Amino acid sequence: MLTALRARGSTGLLLTPLFRTLIAGFAAVALGYSVSATSADLPGAPGATGFDERVLWALNVGGDAFTSRAGERFQPDDCASGQGRCGVVDVVARTQNHAIYRSFRRGDQRYSVPVEPGDYDVVLYFVEVAPGKGGSRRFNVEIESETVFKDFKVARADDATPATALTRSFTARQVDDGFLDIELVSREGEAVLSGILVRQSQFSTAGWELAWSEEFDQPQLDSTVWTVEEWAPRRVNDEDQEYRNDQRNVRLEDGVLILEAHYEGPEEPVFSSGRIHSSGTREILYGRLDVRARIPEGRGVWPAIWLMPSDPYRYATKCGPSYPDWQGSGECDAWPNSGEIDLMEHVGNETAVVHGTVHTRDYYGKLGTQVGEAIVIPDLGTSFHTYSLVWEPGMLSMFVDGQRYFSYFDDGVGIGQWPFDHTFHVILNLAVGGYWGRDGGPPDITAFPQRMEVDFVRAYERAADE
Numbered sequence: 001m002l003t004a005l006r007a008r009g010s011t012g013l014l015l016t017p018l019f020r021t022l023i024a025g026f027a028a029v030a031l032g033y034s035v036s037a038t039s040a041d042l043p044g045a046p047g048a049t050g051f052d053e054r055v056l057w058a059l060n061v062g063g064d065a066f067t068s069r070a071g072e073r074f075q076p077d078d079c080a081s082g083q084g085r086c087g088v089v090d091v092v093a094r095t096q097n098h099a100i101y102r103s104f105r106r107g108d109q110r111y112s113v114p115v116e117p118g119d120y121d122v123v124l125y126f127v128e129v130a131p132g133k134g135g136s137r138r139f140n141v142e143i144e145s146e147t148v149f150k151d152f153k154v155a156r157a158d159d160a161t162p163a164t165a166l167t168r169s170f171t172a173r174q175v176d177d178g179f180l181d182i183e184l185v186s187r188e189g190e191a192v193l194s195g196i197l198v199r200q201s202q203f204s205t206a207g208w209e210l211a212w213s214e215e216f217d218q219p220q221l222d223s224t225v226w227t228v229e230e231w232a233p234r235r236v237n238d239e240d241q242e243y244r245n246d247q248r249n250v251r252l253e254d255g256v257l258i259l260e261a262h263y264e265g266p267e268e269p270v271f272s273s274g275r276i277h278s279s280g281t282r283e284i285l286y287g288r289l290d291v292r293a294r295i296p297e298g299r300g301v302w303p304a305i306w307l308m309p310s311d312p313y314r315y316a317t318k319c320g321p322s323y324p325d326w327q328g329s330g331e332c333d334a335w336p337n338s339g340e341i342d343l344m345e346h347v348g349n350e351t352a353v354v355h356g357t358v359h360t361r362d363y364y365g366k367l368g369t370q371v372g373e374a375i376v377i378p379d380l381g382t383s384f385h386t387y388s389l390v391w392e393p394g395m396l397s398m399f400v401d402g403q404r405y406f407s408y409f410d411d412g413v414g415i416g417q418w419p420f421d422h423t424f425h426v427i428l429n430l431a432v433g434g435y436w437g438r439d440g441g442p443p444d445i446t447a448f449p450q451r452m453e454v455d456f457v458r459a460y461e462r463a464a465d466e
Helices: 017-030 098-102
Strands: 053-060 087-088 103-106 110-115 118-127 138-141 145-151 163-175 179-188 195-201 207-216 241-243 250-253 257-265 272-273 276-279 287-294 299-307 340-345 353-360 369-377 384-393 395-399 401-408 423-430 450-462
Touching: 017 145, 098 103, 098 118, 098 163, 110 195, 118 179, 138 163, 145 257, 163 179, 163 401, 207 287, 257 276, 257 423, 272 423, 287 299, 287 340, 287 423, 340 384, 340 395, 353 395, 353 401, 369 401, 423 450
Parallel strands: 163 369, 241 272
Antiparallel strands: 053 195, 087 103, 110 179, 118 163, 118 195, 138 145, 138 179, 207 450, 250 257, 257 272, 257 450, 276 423, 287 384, 287 450, 299 340, 299 423, 340 353, 353 369, 384 395, 395 401
């Protein structure tokens, strides 16, 4: 086993340049992955789908061999060597890959993965091993000697029991010396890690045909396609903004949609902003959705690119079309029963982090069971990025610039887990505050106005067989 060479602490085994060279030649074979393998070549778990990725190495830290729902094979960690004590938590929420998160190592850790020179994606899997008590745990995460997270906290403010899964993907980490180095350094309490995956993404647009698109190149927003919503503050999620149909908040400029939030003053509404949707006009049931956007960063902002059911009452049991105010209502279960797909959410207190999440009757926020993962985009607030959803019968996957960061599968247990078999529409909005948006404190009024810019929205269908 090469675990001893990989899992090493700051006082553990150091690899000399010569020894690193000797093991590099056979490490990929010993670990069970060739550098040209794709997940489609691997034995799949039930419902697994092959992705166009070169999976080079994956380790179930502190645990047994495991194949994820996406077909990624994780090597076992025998815990016989390396720094950091192994352990197990009994129950983990917010994931379909429980075996990755149930095991962990605790303490300072360093991993050195032999790879060819090039750019690699790194996915790190975490779990808070002391739910309800781990809020003070802080540690640094370094990849190739760069601190990608400082004083990282696994536990969120609302985490209690059971332990909750947390994933962070990092893209295009450049390696020149043949070894990808990952290090966790404890700051308060002990660092924890449950899994590592190293891959190269090769997103392909072959086999797709454009179904519809919105390029926002008209003088005004097309009112036959997009509805501008007008909402009072606190209608949902205790959000601070008032959504307005006002050029100040929703407009087109130079071929780009602008959703702009403004500080209005100390009295309610404290903020105004913009939200639009495409219900009844531009909709999707299976296929691919691409949205190219620039996302604001700043304490209190909560921009989102997401999809909701065009028939919200599809799986409701307590209400129907005669109940128009179903959103934010505790008396109507249209949400979450009929589903929600969050392709991109960002909260300003988590710099450079984008979340992808699904909500269903059995998996949603109030239960603490919603399933999702996140990716780190260093230039999130300064550059445009393309957010993509690939939706197939039985599978949803989310990407940023072709890098897959979240997949969700139909477990075959019914609509409580998989209501994603009917038509959804697109929503673009810039919220301010709210339960999640205020996680890092109240909105920073000095940072406003803030804007979310959308270059295009494009939907694709699978190309017909010739």
